Amino acid sequence: MSAPVVAKFKTRTVAGVAEYKYFIVVPGGLNNYRNDGAGRFDASASGALFLLSLDKAAGDKWKQGVNYYKFKVPISEPDRQGGLSAPALVVDGDGAVRYAYAGDLQGNLWCFDFTGSAPWRAALGRSPGTPLFTAEDDNEMRQPITMQPKVVFAPGGGYVVLFGTGKFIEPADAVLADFKDQSFYGIYDSTRDADKISGRQQLAPRRSATDTTDPGAALTIIGDAFGYGAAEGSKRGWYFDFVESARTGERSVSDAVVDHGQLFFNSMIPAADPCATGSSRSYRLDALTGLPSEDNATGFLSRAGAMGSPLLLETTAVQVGERNTIGKRAVKRTQTVFNFRGASGGAKGPGQGAVVEIGVPAGRISWREILNWQELRDAAKKE
Known part of the structure; x- marks a missing residue:
């Protein structure tokens, strides 16, 4: 559903020196189970992630393990359609891909591990054949993932993978009688194999506190605070079920x-x-908590058609506050949210041309007192 990406991968390490190559990263597609009119299809096809080498000569044939790599994910339920969505890539300090996260039509969220060397036989090896998470509603109905996830750093290490569920690819997806409950998730990955997520009971639920009798009303999303982790009392992320989806x-x-x-x-x-x-509906949530920022309403309804991905532009100068006693200061960035079509109806919200303010920390974040600073300063002068 998204464009292919050119990315850098570490292929091996020789005498302590890392070697890198660039590949085109592309999934196998979401509709390979449908006949293309020429008889090319596989009704039981599983999803796959491809790395296509950019240094392949024009006259060379494609050869797996040489100029391209293919990573197949298993079919969880043989009677359901397969297909892998576009991946989100997580890079290291050297710019090389460490992990790739992608969902499939069976609701599985997969993590591909590229921290090793080519041919990355352990790319799905943390738990071979086991996804990081499977999206299911409260009735244990699987929820397809077709959007490209987003990834942010989790507190204390690891990542939070953000994605919504639903499918709109073929005519059957618009049939009212076939509508199912869909959700948006923030899934914690500690990158440790033992911390796989068994289900949404390990997540913090978020729900709407808005009167649903008014279909045009913006939403007030509420939920309890939580801490990320695998220990008892912690949560592996959060989820929000779209209202009456x-x-x-x-x-x-x-x-x-x-x-x-x-x-x-x-x-x-x-x-x-x-x-x-x-x-x-246009949503703005805190990526880590799954709750609206500053207790604001969200989920504003468009009254002029369906909208694609939002576009954020910084339209005014950054406002920098005064330093406090330890040197920390607040920075306020004002951005305008644009959508490809439609506008947010009703109250002012993150729709076409809506302005949002984002506060970010800056300056000295913490302070450490050096009691013997004069002694160290005098010693430095003598050197």
Whole structure:
């Protein structure tokens, strides 16, 4: 669903020196189970991630393990469609990919580990054949993942993988009778094999406290505070079920945007009339908590059609506050949220041309008193 990406990978280490190559990273696609009209399809095909080498000569044939690599994910349920969505890439300090996260049509979130060397036989080796997480609603119905995830750092190490569920690829996806509950997730990956997530009971739920009798109302999303981790009392992330999505068809199929810890995304609500444009809700949440920033309302309904991925532009000068007693200062960035079509209806919210303010820490974050600084200063002068 997203464009292929050119990325750097560490292929091996020789005499302590790392060697790198560049590859095109692309998934196998989401609709390889459908006949393309020429008889090319596989109804039981599993998803796959491909690395295509950029240094392949034009006349050379493609050879697996030489100029391309293929990583197949297993089919969890043979009677359900497979297919892998576009991956999110996590890079190291040297710019090389460490991990790739991608979802599939069976609701599985996969982690590909590229911290080793080519041919990366252990890319799915933390628990071979076991996804990091499987998205299911409260009735244990699997929720397809077609959007490209986003990844942020988790407190204390690891990552939080952000994605929504839903599918809008073929005519059957617009049939009202087939609508299912869909959700948005923030899934914690400690990068340790033992910390796989068994289900949504290990996540912190978020819910709407808004009166749903007004379909055009913005949403107030609430939920308890939590800490990330695998220990008892901690949570492996959070989730939010789109309000009455089994009735409205609300789902998440377009890419989200993360900026300074804030998550922006537009859901999609298909129209009952196939000739109509449908609608969307625009959300702004804290990426780590899954709650609206500063207790603001979110989920503003578009009254002018469905919207794709939001675009954030910094439209005014950055405001820098005064330093406090330890040298820390607050920086306020003002950004405008643009969408490709439609506008946020009703109250002012993150829709077409809406302005949002994001506060970020700056300056000296902490202070350590050096009691013998004069002694150290005098000693340095003598050297």
